[in-house]
Amino acid sequence: MSAVPAQGYLILALILFCIGLFGALTKRNTIIVLISIELMLNAVNLNLVAFSKYGIHPNITGQVFSLFSITIAAAEAAVGIAILLALYRNRRSVQINEMDTLKH
Amino acid sequence: MSGEIIAFVLLSAASVIGALAMLYVSKVVHMLLSLVLTFFSLAGIYVLLSAEFVAVVQVLIYSGAISIMMIFGIMLTKHHDQEKHPQNIGRSLLAGGGVIVFFAAVYGAIRKVPFGEQATGLHEANTEQIGIKIFSYYVIPFEVVSVILLAALVGAVVLAKREGDDQS
Numbered sequence: 596m597s598a599v600p601a602q603g604y605l606i607l608a609l610i611l612f613c614i615g616l617f618g619a620l621t622k623r624n625t626i627i628v629l630i631s632i633e634l635m636l637n638a639v640n641l642n643l644v645a646f647s648k649y650g651i652h653p654n655i656t657g658q659v660f661s662l663f664s665i666t667i668a669a670a671e672a673a674v675g676i677a678i679l680l681a682l683y684r685n686r687r688s689v690q691i692n693e694m695d696t697l698k699h
Numbered sequence: 700m701s702g703e704i705i706a707f708v709l710l711s712a713a714s715v716i717g718a719l720a721m722l723y724v725s726k727v728v729h730m731l732l733s734l735v736l737t738f739f740s741l742a743g744i745y746v747l748l749s750a751e752f753v754a755v756v757q758v759l760i761y762s763g764a765i766s767i768m769m770i771f772g773i774m775l776t777k778h779h780d781q782e783k784h785p786q787n788i789g790r791s792l793l794a795g796g797g798v799i800v801f802f803a804a805v806y807g808a809i810r811k812v813p814f815g816e817q818a819t820g821l822h823e824a825n826t827e828q829i830g831i832k833i834f835s836y837y838v839i840p841f842e843v844v845s846v847i848l849l850a851a852l853v854g855a856v857v858l859a860k861r862e863g864d865d866q867s
Contacts, residue, residue, distance in 0.1 A: 599707045601817070604748065605809045607711045611737070613802045614718040620794035624727055626772050630734055633765060634718060637741055640757075644750045649817050655828045658750045658821075659837060662829070665753075665760055666844050670851035672765050676772045677858035683776045684861075 601649035605642060612638035625682075625689045629675045636668045707747055713740040731769055738762045749822035752829050 615634035622628050640661040647657025683689055717737035721730045738761040745754035821828070833841055 599704055599747070601814045602809055602812070603707065603711075604744070605812070606806070607714070607744070609802060609805050609809065610715055611718055611741075613798050614715075614722065616801070617794055617798045618722055620798075621791050626769055626776070627721070627727060627730055629772075630731060630765075630769055631721070633761070634721075634734060634737065637738065637757075637761065640753075641741060641744065644745055644748050644753055647750065648748050648821060649814050651813070653817060653821070655821060655832050658753050658825075658829055659832050661750075661753055662756060662833075663837075663840060663844055665756060666848065669760055669765060670848055672768060673851050673855045674858070676768055677855035679772055680775060680859045689776045 601645060604645035604649075608638040608641040608645070611635075611641070623690050623692060625679050625691050625694075626676075628691060629672060629679070633668060633672060636664065640664055703747060707744070710740045710743040710747070713737075714744070727773055728770070731766060731773065735762050735766050738766070750825065751822065752826045 612635050615631045615638065618631035619628050619635070622631065643657045643661040643664070645657075647653060647655060647661075650657070679689065682694065686693065688694075714737045717733045717735075717740065720733035721737075724730050724733060738757065742754040742757040742762070745751075745757060
């Protein structure tokens with residue numbers, strides 16, 4: 596019989612999400628911002644899988660949805676890296692506070 | 700104290716340590732490698748939640764593909780970058796305060812979530828159950844996801860391609 600309470604998984608996911616949010620808001624390097632967003636998506640996946648085992652109606656659907664969201668995250672990372680490379684070719688920088696063309 | 704609790708504590712400590720190291724290490728490559736530790740320990744936690752297939756997909760996609768792609772991104776841009784500790788203290792404090800407020804709000808919600816019985820049959824032929832579910836209930840989302848992947852593939856190639864030879 597399991598002894599880990601389901602709240603433990605949810606709190607772990609919450610901690611990871613908060614760390615990812617803080618990193619995405621404060622880091623200067625765009626690649627690190629992208630990978631912080633991946634960390635936040637990962638925390639959400641952990642929630643989906645935890646509810647697929649401990650939810651009100653536990654079944655396999657949570658795992659299926661986490662597979663879908665992993666796929667979308669991979670597509671997002673690919674497009675993000677491509678945009679980053681195009682920006683680097685034009686601006687010679689990956690610092691996020693220098694990408695302010697739309698402000699002027 | 701059962702083995703599951705010990706495994707959960709070790710794996711969650713490893714994942715939180717990896718994520719915190721991402722915040723406080725100065726070199727960009729080291730930040731990425733510490734997040735690989737987080738991704739691996741999350742795969743272990745998926746195994747604890749009897750989601751073996753998702754755990755293997757996590758290792759393949761996150762620890763493999765996405766990390767390698769981010770490493771290529773670092774390599775193709777300025778890879779000697781060192782993150783200096785934030786000059787903008789006010790902004791970090793503001794973001795940290797917002798994150799703490801968010802944490803408190805969601806934590807208050809988590810404490811009140813009602814939970815039912817835990818599922819018992821998830822680990823028996825896990826991959827087979829997922830396959831049956833996807834191909835009998837979620838066929839159309841599956842096809843839409845394949846179209847999204849194709850669009851992302853084409854879009855990434857178009858965006859990262861050099862724009863003509865006129866500037867070389």
